[in-house]
Amino acid sequence: MSLIAVPLTLGSDFISSLQAINGLQVVSKHMPYLLEGALLTLYITTLSVIFGMILGLITGLCKMSKNRILFGVATGYIDFFRGTPLYVQILLLYFGILPLFMDAGPFIAAVIACSLNSGAYIAEIVRAGIQAVDRGQMEAARSLGMTNRQAMTYVILPQAYKIVIPPLLNEFIAVLKDTSLVAVISAEELTLRGKLLYSTFFEAAWIWGTVALIYFIMTKTLALLGDYIERRMATE
Amino acid sequence: MVKKTIRLLLVGMLIMSLAFSFVGCAQKTTENKAADNKAAAPKPVLTVGSETTYAPFEYTENGEYVGFDMDLIRAIGTAAGYDVKINTLGFDSLIPAVSSGKVDCIISAMTIKEDRAKVVDFSKPYFKAGLIIAVAQKTEGIKTLDDLKGKRLAAEVGTTGLDASNGVKAKDPKTTVKVFDSVGEAFMELEKGGVDAVINDMPVTSYYVKTKGKDKVKMVGEVFAAEDQYGIGIKKGNTELLTKINEGLDKVKASGEYDTLYKKWFGDQK
Numbered sequence: 395m396s397l398i399a400v401p402l403t404l405g406s407d408f409i410s411s412l413q414a415i416n417g418l419q420v421v422s423k424h425m426p427y428l429l430e431g432a433l434l435t436l437y438i439t440t441l442s443v444i445f446g447m448i449l450g451l452i453t454g455l456c457k458m459s460k461n462r463i464l465f466g467v468a469t470g471y472i473d474f475f476r477g478t479p480l481y482v483q484i485l486l487l488y489f490g491i492l493p494l495f496m497d498a499g500p501f502i503a504a505v506i507a508c509s510l511n512s513g514a515y516i517a518e519i520v521r522a523g524i525q526a527v528d529r530g531q532m533e534a535a536r537s538l539g540m541t542n543r544q545a546m547t548y549v550i551l552p553q554a555y556k557i558v559i560p561p562l563l564n565e566f567i568a569v570l571k572d573t574s575l576v577a578v579i580s581a582e583e584l585t586l587r588g589k590l591l592y593s594t595f596f597e598a599a600w601i602w603g604t605v606a607l608i609y610f611i612m613t614k615t616l617a618l619l620g621d622y623i624e625r626r627m628a629t630e
Numbered sequence: 631m632v633k634k635t636i637r638l639l640l641v642g643m644l645i646m647s648l649a650f651s652f653v654g655c656a657q658k659t660t661e662n663k664a665a666d667n668k669a670a671a672p673k674p675v676l677t678v679g680s681e682t683t684y685a686p687f688e689y690t691e692n693g694e695y696v697g698f699d700m701d702l703i704r705a706i707g708t709a710a711g712y713d714v715k716i717n718t719l720g721f722d723s724l725i726p727a728v729s730s731g732k733v734d735c736i737i738s739a740m741t742i743k744e745d746r747a748k749v750v751d752f753s754k755p756y757f758k759a760g761l762i763i764a765v766a767q768k769t770e771g772i773k774t775l776d777d778l779k780g781k782r783l784a785a786e787v788g789t790t791g792l793d794a795s796n797g798v799k800a801k802d803p804k805t806t807v808k809v810f811d812s813v814g815e816a817f818m819e820l821e822k823g824g825v826d827a828v829i830n831d832m833p834v835t836s837y838y839v840k841t842k843g844k845d846k847v848k849m850v851g852e853v854f855a856a857e858d859q860y861g862i863g864i865k866k867g868n869t870e871l872l873t874k875i876n877e878g879l880d881k882v883k884a885s886g887e888y889d890t891l892y893k894k895w896f897g898d899q900k
Binding site: 489 | 726729749788
């Protein structure tokens with residue numbers, strides 16, 4: 395409703411009419427508050443992706459193992475975390491499972507939940523990446539007298555690494571968006587901060603619009619970074 | 631063998647979905663018939679928004695919306711000549727939902743306060759609530775708001791309990807305030823030791839202490855902000871509906887139905 399009040403003439407009239415828009419005032423006044431939330435979003439995302447990569451590499455390799463126990467555990471883990479909603483996983487971990495082991499705050503619980511979840515997705519990325527390396531590479535390495543482990547470490551993984559970079563960056567972006575769900579356990583990241591502002595000022599379009607814009611800037615930056623890395627890889 | 635099983639499964643799913651869609655059609659036609667029959671004397675529908683995880687004011691039992699507010703709005707609706715239809719929404723979404731016309735009115739143990747009244751119109755107050763502090767059973771030494779300084783608190787988003795918690799934080803920045811979507815999660819946080827206290831509406835906390843939180847959570851100190859009263863929210867400027875709801879509320883109070891409902895949900899507690 396306040397948007398209609400903006401006159402088409404620019405200048406001081408325009409600026410004073412902008413100030414009359416309540417939503418804009420709310421958003422500009424609370425920008426640092428929202429950006430602080432965005433910083434926490436980035437923290438949770440980065441930590442989750444790092445732990446998720448470690449977890450994903452291990453379980454991805456287990457998934458290809460001939461050892462039945464390792465294979466079974468990895469499959470169970472991946473199936474569970476890919477087959478249930480992250481929202482439910484967060485609630486289950488924070489209120490149900492973590493209290494049995496430790497006194498985890500919302501931040502730690504958020505990182506654990508997002509790491510476990512992204513680990514399951516990264517495991518599949520890793521598996522796909524390794525399987526995409528030509529079978530002949532492994533055969534050649536083995537025929538040179540390398541053990542299975544040596545062949546993996548020195549021949550297969552370095553090649554798989556290049557293949558998995560683009561999907562990994564996609565996963566990074568997906569995790570960044572998914573962290574909005576940890577608002578439910580009172581981790582004060584960007585979405586919860588938005589929710590708190592919204593429940594005080596009720597300016598839905600302005601507040602959620604700004605929150606969406608901040609998310610978009612973060613994901614777009616990651617995507618551009620991904621393009622850059624991909625280009626660099628291609629020329630090498 | 632595996633292929634066969636998959637094929638069987640797929641066929642099964644197909645049959646199921648077809649069956650369901652037929653059932654859906656059948657229901658629709660009967661609904662249409664019912665609507666046709668009613669067309670002789672159509673009752674306008676009053677769409678009500680509520681955050682239904684707030685026992686004993688509004689919660690679900692066997693899939694039905696029950697509680698003091700639910701009974702009250704149904705009674706008011708009947709008195710004012712409406713069919714009442716209840717929708718559940720997040721507490722922080724209630725006011726935007728009513729101002730954008732997604733629901734006609736909201737009843738959700740909502741305290742009438744200034745910044746809310748700027749955005750929506752409130753009916754006459756229908757309930758006196760006030761806030762109270764809840765702590766874990768074994769906690770000692772917390773009685774007043776001042777005792778909460780520097781402690782860890784939990785509250786529901788958009789509530790007066792959260793305002794009070796933030797008030798404590800304003801006095802002592804060492805205080806931490808955790809915000810949850812519903813008060814049930816705040817109580818869970820208290821039970822698992824994640825916070826020291828929860829500030830919330832007294833009747834709801836009292837109900838929790840007697841039911842799910844029995845022997846785990848207790849209320850301490852006196853009720854404060856006791857002048858706080860609940861109101862039904864209506865889109866700003868919709869005086870027609872506001873008058874109808876106020877008149878309905880008056881009727882429900884005059885007929886003694888209000889007192890019956892109060893007894894039903896709160897016993898003799900005042």
